[in-house]
Amino acid sequence: MFIDIDHFKLNEVIIIDARPRIFYTKSHIKDAVNIPISQIMDPLTGMPKPPEELSDVFTNAGIVENVPIVIYDDYPGVNAARLAWTLHYCGLKNVAIIRKFFRYISAHLPIENSNAPPQRGRVRCVQNPNVLADYDTVKNYKGLIVDLRSRREYIKGHIKGAVNIPWSDLINNEGFLNDYTWLPHDEEVIVYCGQGLYSAIGYVAYADLGIRVRLYAGGYQDWLKHEANQE
Template identity: 25%
Template sequence: MALPTLISAAQLHEILEQNDLVILDSRFYLTDLQKGRQQYELGHIPGALFVDLHHQLAGDETEQTGRHPLPEPSELADTLMNLGIDSQTQVVVYDDMGGAMAARAWWMLVQQGIEVFVLDGGFPTWQRAGYAIEAGCNQATVAEQRLTISYPWLVSEDDVVANLETERFQLLDARAADRFQGENETMDPVAGHIPGAVNRPFMQNLNEHGLMKAPSLLLEEWTSLLQDIEKPIVYYCGSGVTACHNVLAMNYAGLEAKHVYVGSWSQWAKRILRKIDEANA
């Protein structure tokens, strides 16, 4: 069954007063963890609630995880309940980076059976359309139903390690080409990519206006990239965030995509360092 993917600013504007609608502002900046909430308080889509990618849509980073591991299912259940989200809620999530951050929330929620859409073009497109903006903070109405959370589309580090031998799936890296090639690495202590991976920078899913490319164009580009790959695809990036944008784009193009190695390169780099330490011990 096709997954819900995008909603336009005009479409969102039409349903803004809908009772079962929850709008999530997921603006996030890796180098400034407070900026997202600050930007939200300065101005957001009317009725929107802020969701913190670093603290609410991710668990605590450890020496064994990537930068943004998934939260415990019970923690996400509490978060969604406190945001007023249950199985009957329609959710729209947005950011200001062409969906690069919003796609993480989309991926986490859509696999719970929630109807969730990413605002195409995000907050900048809403602003350009001249629609109303409000400042301050909104308070959610707590949902009466607490969802049971699971992550059926999660791929673990152990799965990726095993795949080095079994070659059961194809890894696809969403990072910029230079980082994939081991150049200009500023986020992680080791540069490069997981052996056997291919590269599709998530920014290639967007046009010059920060909107998702047309489904027909995405289909052509993705089909060309994957024409010689017959195995299922597992998506990754630096920390399991922008990989979700490739999953979103694939579904928008009408292609099946679900599975993400959330630990991504930030976890794999830690693995490399552990192996070096073990070899030198």
């Protein structure tokens, strides 16, 4: 799931800057394309955009199926994590995240501020149900559920049986942690947060361990809405 900067060559991968557009236009890794979170996620529900929209976004970004994809971000890494999950959701498997954040890798890789449009790629988003959890899945789930919100948010209310691992425990100022073997896990894990963004950090951490993991994209907001409708 994670990769170090000396383990790939820029001319052999599609490199994606997951930061907001304003930061990308100031400077980015040479030949990187920009896919901000606003293009792949519904800000109101936390759900991924429809498959046909995601296909267009990834095609316009120059992504070609079966070509390795390398993503980078800056602190706290949520954009890269959610983008990696979305690519998995669309059936693209050869995806890695640079472990260190942009502020550190920018000193070691060529940087530019050119914003030339990428060549058109070729992607058809085929939904992978094995990485997405919805309300019914979570409601009937008997395995480990991990709440990635802060301790304060967790104490105020959480899904019954969920354990709390704040997302901030999975990163540091430089990037994603080197070791996630301390994370509790079952054969499969469901992760969630308020609305499916910060829980993506948990998703990539578990994926890095080779654990089957699903992201509850609607998060606790979706859970509360469904629970209220059943009262």
